[in-house]
Amino acid sequence: MRKIRNATRLTKMVIAGVVALTVFASVYGFAASLGLTTSGLGAGSAVVAACGNGIQASYTTSYASGIPGYAVSQVNLSSIPAACLSKSYKIQLTGAAGATIGSEMSGTLPSSGTTANIATSGNPDASLVTGISVVIS
């Protein structure tokens, strides 16, 4: 009987450990998906003025014989709130498991309008891209 009780306690400890690890992994994954690892900002740990929401991101492609296939040629931001204009941005294309695809793009958003078309470099393979991370600060 004691053996059973001990085994149950051990099982509970194992389950608790697994749950704790799962929660940690989820939080870590969420932070990574925000592109914070590339920006150096911790989730909620840096004071960054909110400049709005609703920004849309897409990309365009062009053929690259070096792949061979289609590469991402531009990242297109639209619906940029006025408060985000003239602010600095960093953009990173990502692939499976959050791996970076191509080089990080950085610069300054335009001072007017609601769109920004940002050229990539190095012909990142469009077939590998599953996400776009953006930081505006």
Added chain:
Amino acid sequence: MKRLVNTLGVVVTTALVTAGVAAAASLGFGSGSLGAGSVTVSGCTSSSLTATRNVDNSGNVTQVNVLNVPQACAGATLAVTLENSSHASLGSASTVVGTCTGGCTVTVAGFGTVSAANLTAYALSLTQ
């Protein structure tokens, strides 16, 4: 009488789809306090597609037919580049995928004068 046959879509090539479907998803700026976010790029298909080409009597490609494009891709822009054996581009063209029932066959034309003899592969891209 010389037989005018416009279609020789006998070479069926499984083309890689550069699943470049950059869905214009909203960035995750929902927290409002951080000017940072990410977009998950969800393609309308992750499957390889099959393409055929039509050839005129001069041996030039007149159009490419991409088969079984899913309905989910309706409204997306399908771009096709014809490659030679060195993967150099012989010509490119694009069209918007229309709506249809089941899998669509999408026809892309306007590659210019491209000899079918030099065509060894297709590269496809679907973007929104």
